Amino acid sequence: xxxxxxxxxxxxxxxxxxxxxxxxxxxxxxxxxxxxxxxxxxxxxxxxxxxxxxxxxxxxxxxxxxxxxxxxxxxxxxxxxxxxxxxxxxxxxxxxxxxxxxxxxxxxxxxxxxxxxxxxxxxxxxxxxxxxxxxxxxxxxxxxxxxxxxxxxxxxxxxxxxxxxxxxxxxxxxxxxxxxxxxxxxxxxxxxxxxxxxxxxxxxxxxxxxxxxxxxxxxxxxxxxxxxxxxxxxxxxxxxxxxxxxxxxxxxxxxxxxxxxxxxxxxxxxxxxxxxxxxxxxxxxxxxxxxxxxxxxxxxxxxxxxxxxxxxxxxxxxxxxxxxxxxxxxxxxxxxxxxxxxxxxxxxxxxxxxxxxxxxxxxxxxxxxxxxxxxxxxxxxxxxxxxxxxxxxxxxxxxxxxxxxxxxxxxxxxxxxxxxxxxxxxxxxxxxxxxxxxxxxxx
Amino acid sequence: xxxxxxxxxxxxxxxxxxxxxxxxxxxxxxxxxxxxxxxxxxxxxxxxxxxxxxxxxxxxxxxxxxxxxxxxxxxxxxxxxxxxxxxxxxxxxxxxxxxxxxxxxxxxxxxxxxxxxxxxxxxxxxxxxxxxxxxxxxxxxxxxxxxxxxxxxxxxxxxxxxxxxxxxxxxxxxxxxxxxxxxxxxxxxxxxxxxxxxxxxxxxxxxxxxxxxxxxxxxxxxxxxxxxxxxxxxxxxxxxxxxxxxxxxxxxxxxxxxxxxxxxxxxxxxxxxxxxxxxxxxxxxxxxxxxxxxxxxxxxxxxxxxxxxxxxxxxxxxxxxxxxxxxxxxxxxxxxxxxxxxxxxxxxxxxxxxxxxxxxxxxxxxxxxx
Numbered sequence: 073x074x075x076x077x078x079x080x081x082x083x084x085x086x087x088x089x090x091x092x093x094x095x096x097x098x099x100x101x102x103x104x105x106x107x108x109x110x111x112x113x114x115x116x117x118x119x120x121x122x123x124x125x126x127x128x129x130x131x132x133x134x135x136x137x138x139x140x141x142x143x144x145x146x147x148x149x150x151x152x153x154x155x156x157x158x159x160x161x162x163x164x165x166x167x168x169x170x171x172x173x174x175x176x177x178x179x180x181x182x183x184x185x186x187x188x189x190x191x192x193x194x195x196x197x198x199x200x201x202x203x204x205x206x207x208x209x210x211x212x213x214x215x216x217x218x219x220x221x222x223x224x225x226x227x228x229x230x231x232x233x234x235x236x237x238x239x240x241x242x243x244x245x246x247x248x249x250x251x252x253x254x255x256x257x258x259x260x261x262x263x264x265x266x267x268x269x270x271x272x273x274x275x276x277x278x279x280x281x282x283x284x285x286x287x288x289x290x291x292x293x294x295x296x297x298x299x300x301x302x303x304x305x306x307x308x309x310x311x312x313x314x315x316x317x318x319x320x321x322x323x324x325x326x327x328x329x330x331x332x333x334x335x336x337x338x339x340x341x342x343x344x345x346x347x348x349x350x351x352x353x354x355x356x357x358x359x360x361x362x363x364x365x366x367x368x369x370x371x372x373x374x375x376x377x378x379x380x381x382x383x384x385x386x387x388x389x390x391x392x393x394x395x396x397x398x399x400x401x402x403x404x405x406x407x408x409x410x411x412x413x414x415x416x417x418x419x420x421x422x423x424x425x426x427x428x429x430x431x432x433x434x435x436x437x438x439x440x441x442x443x444x445x446x447x448x449x450x451x452x453x454x455x456x457x458x459x460x461x462x463x464x465x466x467x468x469x470x471x472x473x474x475x476x477x478x479x480x481x482x483x484x485x486x487x488x489x490x491x492x493x494x495x496x497x498x499x500x501x502x503x504x505x506x507x508x509x510x511x512x513x514x515x
Numbered sequence: 516x517x518x519x520x521x522x523x524x525x526x527x528x529x530x531x532x533x534x535x536x537x538x539x540x541x542x543x544x545x546x547x548x549x550x551x552x553x554x555x556x557x558x559x560x561x562x563x564x565x566x567x568x569x570x571x572x573x574x575x576x577x578x579x580x581x582x583x584x585x586x587x588x589x590x591x592x593x594x595x596x597x598x599x600x601x602x603x604x605x606x607x608x609x610x611x612x613x614x615x616x617x618x619x620x621x622x623x624x625x626x627x628x629x630x631x632x633x634x635x636x637x638x639x640x641x642x643x644x645x646x647x648x649x650x651x652x653x654x655x656x657x658x659x660x661x662x663x664x665x666x667x668x669x670x671x672x673x674x675x676x677x678x679x680x681x682x683x684x685x686x687x688x689x690x691x692x693x694x695x696x697x698x699x700x701x702x703x704x705x706x707x708x709x710x711x712x713x714x715x716x717x718x719x720x721x722x723x724x725x726x727x728x729x730x731x732x733x734x735x736x737x738x739x740x741x742x743x744x745x746x747x748x749x750x751x752x753x754x755x756x757x758x759x760x761x762x763x764x765x766x767x768x769x770x771x772x773x774x775x776x777x778x779x780x781x782x783x784x785x786x787x788x789x790x791x792x793x794x795x796x797x798x799x800x801x802x803x804x805x806x807x808x809x810x811x812x813x814x815x816x817x818x819x820x821x822x823x824x825x826x827x828x829x830x831x832x833x834x835x836x837x838x839x840x841x842x843x844x845x846x847x848x849x850x851x852x853x854x855x856x857x858x859x860x861x862x863x864x865x866x867x868x869x870x871x872x873x874x875x876x877x878x879x880x881x882x883x884x885x
Contacts, residue, residue, distance in 0.1 A: 088775065088792035091850050095790070112717075115583035119609070122578070436580055436720065436739040490685065490738050494693045498736035 100207075101227050110447065113435050117444035123476030125399075125463040126444040128272065128419050130332050134391055136379065143374045151370065159366035161358040162350075163189020163342065167373045171342050175328060177311075178304055179318030186344050188353045189364045193302060193329040193341030197224045199356045200263070200298060200325055200343070205230045210254055210261040214242050216422070216451030216460070218272045218300065221265055225453070231259070232453035239413065241278025242266055244285040251293040264295045268316060270303040270418025273451050273462035277416055280313065287320045302329040302341075305385050307417035308393040322346050330372055332419070333385050338368040392419065398470035399463060402477035407484060412463075419466035422448075426488055430458045433498025434487045443479040458497070565763075565873035569602050572621040574638065576607035579630025580740065581717050588847035589627045591854070592868055599865030601872070608638065616645055623872050625650040627844055629716050634844050635661040650875045652843040656819035660843050663713050663745050666818060670838045673817035675810055677838040678829075679704055680747035682713050685738045697730050704748045710734060713743040716842060723749060747839075752831040755797045756852040757811035758845060759824050760867070761874060766815045768808035769856035771828075773797035793852075795859035803834040810836040822871055825853050 117124045147155055162168070168184035175182065190196040197220070205211065207229035213221065215234030225232050235250050236243050247264070254261050266286070268278035278286070290297050299316040307313070317326035329341035345353055357364070375381065396414075399421060403412055412423040425431060431447035438444060448460030463480070465473050491497050573596075575589020576582055593603045604619065606612055608628060616624065624647050632638050636654035643654065652660065659665045667677045681700060688696055701708070710733040711721040720740035722733035737744045755771040773794040796804060811826040818824075818841060825845035828836045845853040857867050 088773075088794040090792050091855075112583040113580060115586065116578055116580075119578060119582075121609075433736050433739050439580055440740075442578070487739070489689070490735050493685070493688045494731040494735050496731045496735060498732055498739055 101229050110432060110435060113439050114444065116439050122439070122442045122444055123468055123472050123479060124444045125465070125468070125473070125476045125480065126446045127467055128332075128464055129467045130336065130388070130419075131391060131467055132335060134388060135335065135384070139379055140375060143378045144371055147370055147374045155367045155370045157366060159363045159369065161363050162354045163187065163364055164366060164369040164373065167340075167369045168342075170373055170376045171328065174305075175315070175317075175326065175344060178301070179314035180326065180344060181318070182321075182344050186347075186350060188343045188345060188350055188357065189369060190341045190343060190357065191361060191364050192331060192336070192339045193300065193327040193343075194220055194224070195339075195357070195361070195364075196327045196341055196343045196353075197221050197298070197300070199353050199360070200327075201225060201228045201230065202360075203349075203352045203356050204262050204296065208260075210259050211263045211265055212247070212250060212254075212261060212295065213265040213453070214267070214271070214274070216273055216448060216457055217265065217453075218267055219446070219450040221300065222451070222453050225265075230262075233261075234452060234454065234456075237271070237274055237276060239276050241268060241271070241276055241282055242286055244282055244289060247286060248289050251289065251295065255293065261293065261295050263298055264290050265298045265300065266316075267300045267303075269301055269313060270306060270415050271420075271422075272303070272418065273420050273446070273448070273460075274422040275413040275415035275418065275420045276422075277307075277313070283314070283316055284319055287316060287323060291320070291323050297324045298327065299324050300327045302327075302332045303418035304328075305333050306389055306392060306419075308389055308396065309416060317344055325349065333388065334372065334375065334381070338365070338372055340364065340368050340372050389417070392417075392466060395465040395468075395470055395473055396421070398473045399465040399477060402474040403463075406478050406481035409488075410484065419464045421463050421465070423461050423463055425459050425461065425484065427459075428491045428497055429484065429487050430497035431461045432458060434483060437487060438480065438483045441479045441483050443476050443483065445480065565870065566876045568622045568869070568872050568876060570619070570621045570623075571596055571601050571603050571872055572616065572619060572624045573603060573605045574608055574612075574624060574626045574628055574633070575605055577628045577630065577633050577638075578608070579628070579633060580715065580719050581629035581633075584717055584846055584848060585627060585629045585633065587849070588629065588844075588851065591849060592625065592627055592847050595864040595868050596872065599869040601869060608632070613641070613645070616642075616647065621647065623648050623650060623875050625872065625875075627847060629842075629844055629846065631714065634716070634842070635714065648876050650871055651822040652820045652824070656821070657843045660818050660820060660824070660841050661714055663711070663840050664743075666814075666841055667838065669817050670814045673813055675814055675817070675838050676835055678709075678747040678750050680745055682743055682745045685742050685744070688734070693731060693734070697727070697734070700746055701727050701730070704746065707749040708746055709749045710737050710744060710746050712737050712740040713745045715740050717846070750829045750831055750837045752829040752837070753797065753799070755799075755807060755828050755830060755836075756856070757807060757826050757828060758853045758856040759811050759815040759820070759826070760857075760871065761822055763874075766812050766820075768811045769853075769862075770796035770859045771799070771804060771807050771811075772852045772856050772859070773799075774852075791850075793855055795855055797830075799830065800834070803830060803836075806834065807836045810838065814838055814841055822875060823853070 116122055117126050165184060167189060168187040171187050172182060172184055201224050205228045209230055210233055211225045211230045212233050212235055214237045222232060233250060235246050251261060270277055297316060301315060304312050315326060317324040326344040330338060343353060400414055409426040410423050412421045415421055432449055435447060445461040445463055448457030449455065451457055468476060573589045573593050575585045577585060589605050593605050596603045606615060624642050626633055626638050626649060628638060634657060636657035639649060639654040639657055642649045659669060664682045667680060671677050706727060707723060707725040709723055720737045722736055724730050724733045734744060754774045757771045758769040759766050760769065775792045776790060799807060807828060807830060810828060814826050815824050820843060824841055824843055826841045827839040829839060830836050847854055854864055857864055
């Protein structure tokens with residue numbers, strides 16, 4: 073057998089070995105996948121000594137695990153041969169019927185046929201991008217934007233263009249200006265990606281007044297809107313806001329998820345899509361995974377049928393509200409030199425660091441101080457965001473949140489000293505366009 | 516079992532055979548240096564005279580910046596030792612560790628902790644308190660090796676070259692002002708410089724500085740990892756890592772691994788397989804290779820290291836090795852240098868690790884304490 077590879081792998085210089093003989097064979101879309109110093113630092117984030125304000129993990133101890141265990145036991149005992157079998161590519165009909173009831177809470181009127189069940193809404197993002205994006209197509213996303221979505225867009229070689237948001241969400245004027253500019257440059261803008269409610273990471277919500285304006289602009293420029301809404305039911309005050317999809321049936325793909333309102337371990341999300349798009353999504357999903365997990369879908373359908381899921385969500389809202397208050401209170405007390413958003417729901421607040429600090433170069437110090445956060449750069453495709461961090465309050469108890477913020481404030485203060493001494497922040501990475509994807513439990 | 520495709524394994528095997536051949540051709544190695552075939556023989560001979568160890572606990576993880584690397588090292592070594600028939604438990608360092616160790620009473624503990632507490636000797640202190648045998652260097656020598664400045668001073672006194680350097684605490688820059696101090700550093704050491712935390716590994720917080728104006732950023736990056744910075748002259752040359760293993764007749768160097776990257780040998784280059792090319796043995800003349808091996812063994816001895824170590828050296832154009840730093844718990848991941856060197860020497864990792872474990876029974880440091 074010949075040792076000369078016939079594939080395009082790049083052999084090591086004569087006499088040397090590369091530990092990966094396929095180096096050089098990888099597709100262009102894999103080139104951003106690097107071993108990251110920052111990602112490695114997150115390895116300590118899940119240790120109990122560390123207060124992790126990094127992860128977006130829901131507080132599952134709030135679930136009635138005994139009741140769920142009974143329901144799961146019954147499911148496998150009575151319908152095991154269905155639950156453990158392959159299922160439909162579009163997703164189990166009985167779950168899709170339930171999803172209709174859930175999205176109705178946000179004013180969406182649709183049919184079970186309009187729903188495609190996916191392996192978490194992360195897979196929905198992947199499928200949508202796969203069927204719409206050619207390399208070089210533009211995806212417009214908020215600045216900042218969900219790290220997991222940016223990773224998907226990059227992996228399909230989209231050009232990501234950010235549009236600013238403020239305390240009322242995506243800024244319509246800025247969107248219009250950007251789309252006008254991109255059109256003038258002759259670039260193909262395919263998608264507008266937005267998290268309208270309790271934004272990840274910014275913590276803000278798109279105002280009701282802006283929603284139709286955003287849709288009108290997108291329609292005028294022929295851009296399909298991806299409405300990613302995992303947190304919509306986790307608002308702290310009042311009823312859920314009407315979804316963008318409730319205002320526009322054809323121009324919006326709505327992505328929903330059970331990960332934040334129930335349990336991410338099942339990996340079940342969904343898309344509500346217009347007919348033609350949905351057909352393509354189903355085919356794309358079948359080619360990727362054949363079908364979403366039947367066991368997970370039927371487990372969730374059973375949960376929705378036998379447990380008081382709305383009451384559970386109400387409990388979660390109270391729990392997360394208390395934690396939000398703990399975090400905002402602690403920030404006011406310990407970190408007056410920073411500023412932050414006050415979310416009305418969801419899991420995150422977006423903190424602007426005092427001038428001159430770099431959230432990435434500060435991370436090792438935070439690890440030493442036993443507190444973790446996600447540097448703002450993770451939420452931009454263009455290397456900006458180093459002056460921000462995302463803090464999550466969903467998982468630690470209020471007491472731990474206060475302790476975490478106290479430690480974080482100490483880190484900020486020590487880093488400020490350092491920056492003051494040297495008149496510059498650190499330079500942690502040469503390539504500022506790397507998406508520092510922090511891994512599933514932190515996304 | 517590795518997930519490498521079969522044909523890749525073939526490739527590697529061919530590569531390995533070739534490597535061993537080359538090493539044999541170069542067989543000029545100094546007395547203490549392992550010549551591959553002899554090493555294998557020595558290993559098996561040593562085995563029969565060493566105590567049979569069955570139960571080993573590997574410590575991996577911890578709270579250091581290198582937790583991730585440590586976990587991977589721990590898994591790899593555990594796998595190899597299990598393959599060699601040992602009963603291996605991998606434990607993280609947490610509040611339950613001591614009670615678990617006290618209950619399990621393993622014959623040998625192998626601390627595969629990288630970074631603080633793992634390499635600075637403190638965990639080793641505690642293992643000694645429990646009266647357990649462990650792999651590797653004792654606490655005091657670990658502390659010396661972990662402190663790069665101390666290690667450099669010790670090897671310098673032993674006649675080994677090491678780049679001129681200065682260590683500076685963060686507080687000094689506050690007192691004297693950053694720019695005057697940095698100007699003095701550049702004035703004395705020149706450029707290029709390497710800035711690194713005085714304690715730490717995996718190239719975390721390390722920057723190669725070629726322009727004076729980049730120095731402040733490098734300092735900030737470094738001080739994020741620790742309060743003491745080591746700034747040293749960047750020596751141009753071939754970067755090699757030399758692993759040293761204690762045998763029954765003293766420490767021996769494994770073939771030097773030469774590292775060639777398309778950029779700095781930073782975190783990504785270390786742990787992203789493929790970005791780096793390794794040459795084992797290093798592309799050095801036989802005389803220089805012997806000198807490099809001897810240097811690593813001398814450093815190992817001078818620093819009082821035990822069991823195993825890995826020295827990172829730069830070989831300049833004159834063939835002179837310059838000591839950069841030493842690791843008392845060298846990385847053992849799938850991309851790490853120690854296992855590569857062992858494999859290039861024709862050693863089976865399971866056999867080698869078992870031998871290292873067996874030799875740790877009745878470790879001298881414990882005898883001294885007891």
